[in-house]
Amino acid sequence: MNFEAIKSIYTFEMARMQRTLLQSVISPVITTSLYFIVFGTAIGSRIQTIEGVSYGSFITPGLIMLTLLTQCIGNGSIGIYFPKFTGTIYEILSAPVAMTEILVGYVGAAATKGLIIGLIILATASFFVEISIAHPVMMVVFLVLTAVTFSLFGFIIGIWAKNFEQLNIVPMLVVPPLTFLGGSFYSIDMLPPFWQAVSHFNPVLYLVSGFRWSFYEIADVNPLISLGMIGLFLAICLSVLGWIFKTGYRLRS
Amino acid sequence: MAPIVSIDRLTKTYGNGFEALKGIDLDIEEGEILALLGPNGAGKTTLISIICGLVNPGSGKVMVAGHDVVKDFRATRALIGLVPQELTTDMFETVWNTVSFSRGVHGKKPDPALIESILKDLSLWEKKDNTLRELSGGMKRRVLIAKALAHEPKILFLDEPTAGVDVNLRREMWQVVERLRENGVTIILTTHYIEEAEEIADRVGVINGGRLLLVEEKRALMQKLGRKQLRLELSEPLTALPDSLALYNLTLADDGTALVHEYQGEEGQGSIASLLATLAAEDIHFRDLSTRQSSLEDIFVALVGEKA
Numbered sequence: 001m002n003f004e005a006i007k008s009i010y011t012f013e014m015a016r017m018q019r020t021l022l023q024s025v026i027s028p029v030i031t032t033s034l035y036f037i038v039f040g041t042a043i044g045s046r047i048q049t050i051e052g053v054s055y056g057s058f059i060t061p062g063l064i065m066l067t068l069l070t071q072c073i074g075n076g077s078i079g080i081y082f083p084k085f086t087g088t089i090y091e092i093l094s095a096p097v098a099m100t101e102i103l104v105g106y107v108g109a110a111a112t113k114g115l116i117i118g119l120i121i122l123a124t125a126s127f128f129v130e131i132s133i134a135h136p137v138m139m140v141v142f143l144v145l146t147a148v149t150f151s152l153f154g155f156i157i158g159i160w161a162k163n164f165e166q167l168n169i170v171p172m173l174v175v176p177p178l179t180f181l182g183g184s185f186y187s188i189d190m191l192p193p194f195w196q197a198v199s200h201f202n203p204v205l206y207l208v209s210g211f212r213w214s215f216y217e218i219a220d221v222n223p224l225i226s227l228g229m230i231g232l233f234l235a236i237c238l239s240v241l242g243w244i245f246k247t248g249y250r251l252r253s
Numbered sequence: 254m255a256p257i258v259s260i261d262r263l264t265k266t267y268g269n270g271f272e273a274l275k276g277i278d279l280d281i282e283e284g285e286i287l288a289l290l291g292p293n294g295a296g297k298t299t300l301i302s303i304i305c306g307l308v309n310p311g312s313g314k315v316m317v318a319g320h321d322v323v324k325d326f327r328a329t330r331a332l333i334g335l336v337p338q339e340l341t342t343d344m345f346e347t348v349w350n351t352v353s354f355s356r357g358v359h360g361k362k363p364d365p366a367l368i369e370s371i372l373k374d375l376s377l378w379e380k381k382d383n384t385l386r387e388l389s390g391g392m393k394r395r396v397l398i399a400k401a402l403a404h405e406p407k408i409l410f411l412d413e414p415t416a417g418v419d420v421n422l423r424r425e426m427w428q429v430v431e432r433l434r435e436n437g438v439t440i441i442l443t444t445h446y447i448e449e450a451e452e453i454a455d456r457v458g459v460i461n462g463g464r465l466l467l468v469e470e471k472r473a474l475m476q477k478l479g480r481k482q483l484r485l486e487l488s489e490p491l492t493a494l495p496d497s498l499a500l501y502n503l504t505l506a507d508d509g510t511a512l513v514h515e516y517q518g519e520e521g522q523g524s525i526a527s528l529l530a531t532l533a534a535e536d537i538h539f540r541d542l543s544t545r546q547s548s549l550e551d552i553f554v555a556l557v558g559e560k561a
Contacts, residue, residue, distance in 0.1 A: 002360040003360075004360045005357060008358045009358065015350070019345060088342065088343050091358065094307055094330060095330055096326065097330075
């Protein structure tokens with residue numbers, strides 16, 4: 001293992017985050033605060049409680065997931081796309097580093113950033129609503145697994161993307177609908193049966209549901225199934241990356 | 254001594270069907286400076302990219318210091334430094350950080366003293382805290398060289414190192430190359446500036462259309478292929494060549510005021526003396542004499558033109 005290389009890539013990526021502190025940290029915090037004001041306060045005042053939890057508290061796990069997904073996909077993809085775009089990737093490809101080490105460096109940094117922002121949002125939320133965490137260990141497990149999985153997913157997008165438009169298409173176009181329709185702002189029990197069935201095809205439902213369970217012990221699906229689905233998605237990302245590294249797809253072709 | 258880089262029947266066809274390399278065989282000796290000459294699109298960069306690990310090889314084999322570049326990439330890439338053709342830099346990084354990153358990513362422990370000496374050698378020390386976007390093109394080129402040297406490579410690839418570089422930097426760069434060579438570093442450079450190869454290389458390889466047309470000691474190449482020309486400025490113009498001079502490869506130039514004798518490197522050596530003796534016997538006098546050897550450029554143009 002080339003630990004020096006992993007460390008170099010990781011610190012390099014984290015340094016990039018420090019330089020872009022404003023957009024990396026402040027903007028998700030502002031966005032989330034807006035959600036709390038609009039959904040939690042304005043709309044939430046007309047919704048009493050969902051399964052015994054106040055609406056503002058109910059949406060907090062979903063909001064954290066929304067930001068975590070967007071951030072991890074964004075950071076994971078730009079981390080590898082940017083050197084590809086500027087050409088500086090030549091250095092990493094010509095260094096004595098295995099692709100798995102490159103992956104650990106980039107994805108580790110992207111997941112760390114996502115986690116930091118997720119925790120900041122959790123802290124922000126606690127200013128607006130009452131938060132209780134029933135299963136802290138499971139909460140961390142869900143948080144870390146989701147961060148790693150979606151940073152890997154972002155990394156795949158970063159390798160696949162040929163331009164900035166393609167780079168943005170997944171985080172902009174795919175993630176928000178999935179999150180909004182994945183039960184971030186409501187319990188899927190509130191949906192008609194047809195849409196309930198459709199929702200079970202949405203991977204984000206399992207993330208939000210499991211994560212919310214670790215807070216309030218209420219869930220749309222069994223938390224173990226949630227965990228299993230994250231595991232499945234992680235396995236899919238890893239096998240796609242395995243194929244990419246084996247063939248050198250869009251990197252060494 | 255075994256060659257430090259050994260390339261065996263290497264081919265590469267890109268996804269779009271472009272055949273960049275059509276079977277290259279080449280051995281590079283430790284400590285030499287090899288210049289690879291060739292027009293744009295000849296396959297120079299592809300060849301380098303495969304040795305350095307940027308591009309997967311098609312078929313064939315590349316060994317560096319006895320290790321396969323694909324299977325044993327850790328061993329081979331640790332020995333190699335690469336200065337790419339394009340000025341690719343992380344615009345927002347400082348010089349110091351980007352050069353230190355290069356060392357780290359090659360798996361070497363930080364060594365601030367070494368980085369300092371590299372930056373000083375390349376006149377970058379004053380700029381160490383500047384971000385790369387603040388630097389001029391020439392300065393960026395220096396940074397790329399510093400990055401390539403940060404992990405103390407044994408083999409250095411310079412891909413078109415002097416494209417867009419001014420005379421001063423060029424001279425400094427050759428000084429650095431000279432110092433590296435004294436320390437036993439093997440240097441491979443690609444260029445289409447022939448003077449460059451002529452100036453510093455020990456051996457010259459010519460690539461065109463994905464094939465290596467030849468590899469020779471630079472001097473041997475110049476001698477073997479170099480055409481020579483002897484030009485005699487005559488005191489009195491001639492209207493026609495006397496029969497006794499028909500043996501020599503002679504032409505009358507400039508309305509008969511000059512005689513031009515063309516010969517190949519070594520074969521012509523004996524003939525000049527007898528030519529001059531014949532001229533004296535014919536009572537043809539000349540007031541001036543000059544010889545000219547064709548440059549690597551002439552050789553190159555002839556070679557590439559002929560096989561293209």
